[in-house]
Amino acid sequence: MDQANQTEQPKANQSMEANRSDTSTRILDVAERLFVEHGFEATSLRMITQQAGVNLAAVNYHFGSKDALFESVFTRRLGPLLAGCIAELDAEEAGGRALSIEALVMTFIRPALALSKDPNKGGAMFVRLLSRTLVENHRLLRETLSQQYSEFVQRYSRAFERALPALGGEELAWRMHFAFSLMFNAFAGNDVLKIFVRSQVVSARDPDMIVKHLVPFVVAGLNTPSSS
Amino acid sequence: MDQANQTEQPKANQSMEANRSDTSTRILDVAERLFVEHGFEATSLRMITQQAGVNLAAVNYHFGSKDALFESVFTRRLGPLLAGCIAELDAEEAGGRALSIEALVMTFIRPALALSKDPNKGGAMFVRLLSRTLVENHRLLRETLSQQYSEFVQRYSRAFERALPALGGEELAWRMHFAFSLMFNAFAGNDVLKIFVRSQVVSARDPDMIVKHLVPFVVAGLNTPSSS
DNA sequence: GTAAGTTTAAAACGCTTGTTCGAAGGTCAG
């Protein structure tokens, strides 16, 4: 009745990104891109299946529903991303000493950067989808995924406490809020100003350039003396 | 055939925010809120007209189409907001000397803050709508409004150049990008972390609290030495 | 070979969508 595939990831670059790789993966890849470009509601199953070169009924056969497909698009990448961040934290904290703010920021930057440089562009698409879904405050993120990935926030909350012991809990929460908000939006390529004037930031989609300018800004914001 | 109303703004607080004020305004107010809560595509005209207490056909009669309604929701508030920012810039630059970074940031913060404190909550709704639409990269913002409000970006680009003369053009563009991205998201209340753990930032919706913590962070990021 | 699991095809389901239409009501000038 259902799929249970853990197949390899073959290179697919055919005309309509169809043909190669199995049906489920093709659906996931196309859905990931279309959800970013048009949003969840404005993306129809017929658009997805048509561009993926599969039958309309395939989505409901493999995933059950459009909502479940959306959740599958997320779980495919979010788990590994957050696990990568926690692994970075583990490695940096191995010595037992407190991390510098820059080192702490980099434990998030590195996995996010790796995802953004995914040669199949699927990773970069996902970062944009994540940012978009966060802003849209989707029920999927509030309900299903919030419990699943609370370890991520707990680990970073503790690490920030140790890295910035001079700050109170409330001030720290605000700064984490600002820092992650900025990093998510930067990797998603949400250029607020380019909408008003064209190509304000050249090569804004080069992930290495993002990091080069983003990290000093975030670190400076986090390190500034307490305002209270 | 069409409306041409420039009426006053009566206080409306009836059971379903209907009854008082004219039909167009009621539609705009409800649409503003529903577009924020559910997004453009997921908000149907029937939801809007029902909550506004008007007939379904009223939207197409007064605004022409759903797209035109969305544009009207925007133009009602965006123009005054950006004009307010430019007026602040004019006032601060009156002396002829270069502005401090903090003063420059405050020329944007003050009008945005005033909008967020709109007693009818419509202004706060609009800031969230603006942020959401920026992330969604809506065609309306790319096409219609981008030409209309280019003065805003030009004025701020020049002001930032004068306030941070040590920075190159590219680096400056990045910092403006980060600063505005952060400020837009902060006023929109897009708390990235609250989705993972509940109530991470208490009273996150108090505009004064946002400013108190946001301004030092942004100013520090903008003021940090060049990374190149 | 048989059998099970996948995929395609085509059609239809009930439902919601944005939009349109003509008639009815309201207001105000003449």
Added chain:
DNA sequence: CTGACCTTCGAACAAGCGTTTTAAACTTAC
């Protein structure tokens, strides 16, 4: 009152939506 104009109303429109169902073809393993 009459006539003109603006506004509202209920009903309907075609189109698209997610989903389900039928059946036939294909692949793969035993």
